[in-house]
Amino acid sequence: MDTSEFGRFSDPAMLILACLAGGEKHGYAMMEDIEATAGVHLGPGTLYGALSRLEQYGLIESLPADERRRPYRLTGQGTSFLRQYLASLEKFVSLSLKRLEA
């Protein structure tokens, strides 16, 4: 699986995975966290479009709802997918930096 499977939701999906790497969160907490850490405002439609796909692919899972808020967390598959993605991103960043310095 690669990020292209998420279509236009690939960036939001990766932001959500990175956000959930810090622990379980519900929708609003994810929006706040992503805005604070990445400076990206995810609209509610985009957030849930990405969430539903991540859940479908088994990268995140929902936990029992607390009142009406339902927290989500990374699955094992989600953790390794994020790790793999970040590693390839790291490789890409270091290669690009090297090219800039050359």
Added chain:
Amino acid sequence: MISEKVRLWLIRLYPHAWRERYAAEFDILLEQCLRSPLDVVDVFLGAVDAHLQVLNGENVSWRIMNMLNKLRTTLLIVFAAYIGFIIAGFSLVGLADDSPMIPLMKTDPLLKASWMTIQIGAAVALLAVVIGGLPLAGTVIRRALTTDRRNRSLLLVPVFSFLALVLYVGFVLLVWTGRIQIAGVVPVVSPGYFPPGNRLLMMGVMLVFILGAIASTLAVWKVVSRTDTGQETFRIGSRALSVKIYSFAFVPAVIAAFSMLVILVATLTWGWLSFSAFPQVFTGNFGPWLTSTQAWYFGILTLMGLCVLSAFFGLARGLSARKSM
């Protein structure tokens, strides 16, 4: 801040399967974060995307959710049909009680057998509903007491309905025994005489019972519909028992539906045998409170028939859902 009405309207833009899964949490998110027109546009786009996903059959989890919902609706339809059947059953007992059919049933073996079949069918249906409904009821009550607080008041509807019936029956007994005097109501009724006042009083019992049953069924339907109950773990002593609630309840629902069908056939047989042996019964007023026997009997048959049809319609939906799971 956007009003609740607008939020609900926005959520309704999403497909049914999506709403079943995400509506509650999405609503609370919109309540907190919907501030700019851009967010509203984003919700619109999200709804379009969700519809496309459904059309393409992309999202498996929603499809499963859809199937589970169908299964849940099946159980609720069978439950509602059973409640309707209880009303018909009590009416049948009221029709047979104190009627000339009682001595007839003691002597005619076929009539006795058909009545026995009705009783056995009723016991089996009750057992099936209790066994199938117990884990679901346990889950719903547990959730209402812990997380789903909005369901608490709805769960009180059956309790209050029962209390209303008990209070009304208590009132009737007080009138019956002469402790409360009401104009037009005679405390002691002689055989073959049932004044209109007494008839009204007794019809009140039936009305309270039927209204309570309808209100309770609607409340249970609403509570179960909005409780997330796919699978539940019950602790029995030190053991944990995981139950797939809807699948577990499906077989008892089938048994309950077939029991209702057996009761309907037995009631038809019982009526036909009674009519053959004693035609005057059906042309006379041997129904509860000396009302028309025919009207009661055919009313009961109609209600039973409708309940059986509804139960089997529900089962057909449930079977198609189980096949596609």
